[in-house]
Amino acid sequence: xxxxxxxxxxxxxxxxCIEANNLLPQDVSGRIRACFEEETWAPAKDTLGKLxxxxxxxxxxxxxxxxxxxxxxxxxxxxxxxHIVGGNLYEAVHEGVRQGYKEGYLRKSVVADPxxxxxxxxxxxxxxxxxxxxxxxxxxTVGPKGxxxxxMSRLAMFPPAKGEKGVKDFVVETVQLAGPNPCPPxxxxxxxxxxxxxxxxxxxxxxxxxxxxxxxxxxxxxxxIELLERINKxxxxxxxxxxxxxxxxxxxxxxxxxxxxLPVAVNINCHVTRHVKAAL
Amino acid sequence: xxxxxxxxxxxxxxxxxxxxxxxxxxSGEIYTARDAAHGRLVELLDKGEKLPIDIxxxxxxxxxxxxxxPGEVIGSAGPTTSYRMDAYAPRLIELGxxxxxxKGKRSGEVIESMKKHGAVYLGAIGGAAAxxxxxxxxxxxxCYEDLGSEAIxxxxxxxxxxxxxxxxxxxxxxxxGVKEYxxxxxx
Numbered sequence: 001x002x003x004x005x006x007x008x009x010x011x012x013x014x015x016x017c018i019e020a021n022n023l024l025p026q027d028v029s030g031r032i033r034a035c036f037e038e039e040t041w042a043p044a045k046d047t048l049g050k051l052x053x054x055x056x057x058x059x060x061x062x063x064x065x066x067x068x069x070x071x072x073x074x075x076x077x078x079x080x081x082x083h084i085v086g087g088n089l090y091e092a093v094h095e096g097v098r099q100g101y102k103e104g105y106l107r108k109s110v111v112a113d114p115x116x117x118x119x120x121x122x123x124x125x126x127x128x129x130x131x132x133x134x135x136x137x138x139x140x141t142v143g144p145k146g147x148x149x150x151x152m153s154r155l156a157m158f159p160p161a162k163g164e165k166g167v168k169d170f171v172v173e174t175v176q177l178a179g180p181n182p183c184p185p186x187x188x189x190x191x192x193x194x195x196x197x198x199x200x201x202x203x204x205x206x207x208x209x210x211x212x213x214x215x216x217x218x219x220x221x222x223x224x225i226e227l228l229e230r231i232n233k234x235x236x237x238x239x240x241x242x243x244x245x246x247x248x249x250x251x252x253x254x255x256x257x258x259x260x261x262l263p264v265a266v267n268i269n270c271h272v273t274r275h276v277k278a279a280l
Numbered sequence: 281x282x283x284x285x286x287x288x289x290x291x292x293x294x295x296x297x298x299x300x301x302x303x304x305x306x307s308g309e310i311y312t313a314r315d316a317a318h319g320r321l322v323e324l325l326d327k328g329e330k331l332p333i334d335i336x337x338x339x340x341x342x343x344x345x346x347x348x349x350p351g352e353v354i355g356s357a358g359p360t361t362s363y364r365m366d367a368y369a370p371r372l373i374e375l376g377x378x379x380x381x382x383k384g385k386r387s388g389e390v391i392e393s394m395k396k397h398g399a400v401y402l403g404a405i406g407g408a409a410a411x412x413x414x415x416x417x418x419x420x421x422x423c424y425e426d427l428g429s430e431a432i433x434x435x436x437x438x439x440x441x442x443x444x445x446x447x448x449x450x451x452x453x454x455x456x457g458v459k460e461y462x463x464x465x466x467x
Contacts, residue, residue, distance in 0.1 A: 041461050050405050058410035067346050067356040067409040107346040107429050119428055148361040180454050181361050181384035183406035235462040240454050242461030272407050
């Protein structure tokens with residue numbers, strides 16, 4: 001049994017919140033740079049250049065890339081050999097978020113109730129998802145998620161007869177309907193299978209994967225590439241002003257489902273797709 | 281491409297002279313307001329009370345900045361998605377607001393109001409928040425401090441780079457830009 005203290009979790013999450021918001025992951029900035037090189041439409045190329053400049057400015061000044069520093073989505077993979085000591089695991093995560101958002105001068109974007117809408121003032125609670133896994137490590141992924149793109153996300157409960165075509169058309173339609181709103185170029189997280197709640201989580205988890213890593217199942221890896229090509233023929237372009245670069249990547253996660261179900265969820269993320277991962 | 285320099289507040293005439301697709305550099309004084317602040321402004325209007333800002337010729341920037349670090353004027357300050365202010369914008373345009381800065385689509389109702397009264401919708405680059413912050417030279421709290429990031433602030437900006445998305449004729453770059461690009465790929 002390995003012991004991990006809540007103090008070390010607080011400290012880790014605190015730092016990860018700041019890092020995630022100020023430094024764009026290499027894979028995402030790499031995709032923006034590659035699209036900048038490939039983009040032939042002048043206004044689109046210009047906009048992509050500005051996005052790269054912005055990433056540099058944020059890193060140099062130590063400030064957030066985007067003012068929407070998001071809901072703190074925290075994924076925990078808790079090894080079953082780990083014993084958490086010193087307090088409550090979830091309270092430690094919330095405390096890490098609280099400290100990180102205060103000390104990092106990050107925006108407090110959480111309201112305590114969806115209808116009465118009073119700001120909690122410290123960006124808590126974090127949205128925590130836990131998986132129990134083999135081993136003696138606690139792996140933490142922090143993915144601050146902005147709302148402009150979150151609001152453009154959709155979910156459908158299709159009958160199985162809709163099949164592969166129905167799923168693919170739904171993904172492309174979701175991007176088309178979103179248009180300029182989610183700050184393209186976007187990253188498209190797709191969940192397929194499970195049930196109503198599971199499929200949304202799959203789509204969110206898909207966004208935590210590197211934009212350069214394709215699904216390990218060749219069938220879905222090919223679908224990711226095909227969907228990215230279709231999306232980049234829509235013409236929406238960076239910021240919706242026209243151009244090739246509408247999406248940087250499509251990441252799909254699939255899982256078993258019911259004989260009567262074909263759930264699909266599309267979770268859209270902006271070009272500031274943030275995810276940092278660390279293990280204790 | 282020619283870049284137009286404009287100064288805020290923006291008169292009706294100046295707003296009407298801008299064309300969809302124009303690149304502009306905006307300097308002068310603008311106000312920040314997003315969801316919650318708009319709700320309060322319209323609530324005041326519903327009660328027949330006076331607004332806390334002079335809305336005539338005013339430009340409102342849809343933004344909720346991050347807190348300023350010590351020694352900085354403002355934190356990161358990119359635009360938020362504008363359609364959430366669509367329910368409120370026509371009321372303010374009627375009262376004299378001439379410009380809105382944001383990103384993303386607007387409703388038919390907002391566009392009709394812009395055409396009727398002469399107002400312009402300017403797009404800032406969504407997500408370019410650290411870069412945009414460099415254009416803000418002063419930031420002063422005006423009201424609704426309890427809203428935190430959503431409070432109304434007066435910003436002084438210098439050479440804030442913007443694109444005219446929808447002009448006072450209702451021409452929309454989100455439609456024309458995509459069409460032009462797609463036509464260029466077909467040929």
